[in-house]
Amino acid sequence: MAMALLWAVGVSSWGCLGRHLARHFSRAAGREERPGGEELRRLLLDDLAPTPRSERGQELLFGLSPCLLALRAARRRVARLLLQAGRSGLQGERAELLRVAEARDIPVLRLRRQKLDALCRFQVHQGVCMEVSPLKPRPWTEVEEARPGDDPQQLWLVLERLQDPRNLGSVLRSAHFLGVDKVITTGRNSCPLTPVVSKASAGAMEVMDVFSTDDLAGFLQAKSRQGWLVAGTVSCPGPEISPSSDIPITSCLEFLWDRPTLLVLGNEGSGLSLAVQASCQLLLTILPGRQLPPGLESLNVSVAAGILLHSICSQRKGSSGERKREHLLQDPREPSTTSEGPGLAQHPGLSSGSEQERQNGS
CATH class of the missing domain: 3.40.1280.10 (SPOUT methyltransferase, trefoil knot domain)
Known part of the structure; x- marks a missing residue:
């Protein structure tokens, strides 16, 4: 009985919240505060979640790549690096992150996973957060x-x-x-x-x-x-x-x-x-x-x-697309002056998995 009562209260509260949000966005749309309102009103609440902030009012940057690239770029003031406690033997990018922070005398604090989750409003932080100054255009x-x-x-x-x-x-x-x-x-x-x-x-x-x-x-x-x-x-x-x-x-x-x-x-x-x-x-x-139905155009x-x-x-000179076009237009009787293989293998955005498969004979 108690569980049923709690469930009913929860549904009622969520319904009130939903009606409140609907009225809020409806009034905002009437005032044209949010251009393109219909699609934006369909966004999930967590898509427009408040900016995670530290207890000291600074922004809380989260995720391994954002934190590491922010340190490398040095555009932000970094107050503290927060790492998930219990991760022993940091390797790769995490080890580099720690080395850069220590070299710049940035305080490093280790927190439990639950504390990091709460600070980040349960965003995916990968065990790494930083208290930083805002970045503005x-x-x-x-x-x-x-x-x-x-x-x-x-x-x-x-x-x-x-x-x-x-x-x-x-x-x-x-x-x-x-x-x-x-x-x-x-x-x-x-x-x-x-x-x-x-x-x-x-x-x-x-x-x-x-x-x-x-x-x-x-x-x-x-x-x-x-x-x-x-x-x-x-x-x-x-x-x-x-x-x-x-x-x-x-x-x-x-x-x-x-x-x-x-x-x-x-x-x-x-x-x-x-x-x-x-x-x-x-x-x-x-x-x-x-042919597309209305709403999917x-x-x-x-x-x-x-x-x-x-x-x-892909039209940029020297790109793989440009090299491919040159290769297709080349006289087949002439020796090839381009090679797709090395160009693709050296591209930083492509995985080397295909090369590994060839080595394994697959």
């Missing part, structure tokens, strides 16, 4: 001016009002992996650079150049006048594109990267704002492989970012 005015003639294959990624920390982290990870030069975010209505973002980016956030602007349309127009191509992104051509718009829409597979480019991605739910879309010279889209923003960036960056 720099004003875009601090960007070192790069003239279009310096390098025709410069690529900056511009993010308008991304609000899900895991989406932002995944986008930053792909951008860093694929060779994006700089990232620009909007100063308002955007997710800050939190520890959750750093963990989702596998620490890429700690080493990337991230800038922000409060006047994105003005920034894009200024870069356009300097000779940059401003390429926005849209889902399959549909109602979000004004019928009177004269901005050409091109499949990302047909895009030719022949000058410095700003690739602009929009909010998770509403895409690009009208002002930003009007500042674009070209709109890129990812064409689906089949667009991709998650982090997935779309990976596809778009790869389709552009």
Whole structure:
């Protein structure tokens, strides 16, 4: 009987909480505080969890890669390194983490797993946390001016009002992996650079150049006048594109990267704002492989970012894609001047598992 009563109270409390959250997001959407509200309202509560903070009010960075890369980059002030107690004989990256912390006279504290779990709000910390100062985007005015003639294959990624920390982290990870030069975010209505973002980016956030602007349309127009191509992104051509718009829409597979480019991605739910879309010279889209029902005609923003960036960056001179195209165009009677094998084996993002399988005779 007691268990049934507790269960009923729990359900009632959760129902009240759910109604409260629904009213909160409904009012916020009415005030247009959260652009793209419908998709964002469907996010799980833990996707928008509060930023983990230490007992002294600093941010609590968690996860092996974020902590190690933060130490290497030395962009943050580090108050303490927190390690899970009971892990004897630290090896590999954990041993390096401890060595770097001790070399910089950073206090090291060993805590029980339960204490680390509570401090991190039960995020996946891998037994490693650090009390650190916040990391914030720099004003875009601090960007070192790069003239279009310096390098025709410069690529900056511009993010308008991304609000899900895991989406932002995944986008930053792909951008860093694929060779994006700089990232620009909007100063308002955007997710800050939190520890959750750093963990989702596998620490890429700690080493990337991230800038922000409060006047994105003005920034894009200024870069356009300097000779940059401003390429926005849209889902399959549909109602979000004004019928009177004269901005050409091109499949990302047909895009030719022949000058410095700003690739602009929009909010998770509403895409690009009208002002930003009007500042674009070209709109890129990812064409689906089949007829799609309503509601599935667009991709998650982090997935779309990976596809778009790869389709552009594969055109970079010296990339494996460029070498492959040269190989296909080469006269078969001439000796080959490129080799896919060494190029792939040396790529830092690829596993050496296939080489190990060959050695084992599989």
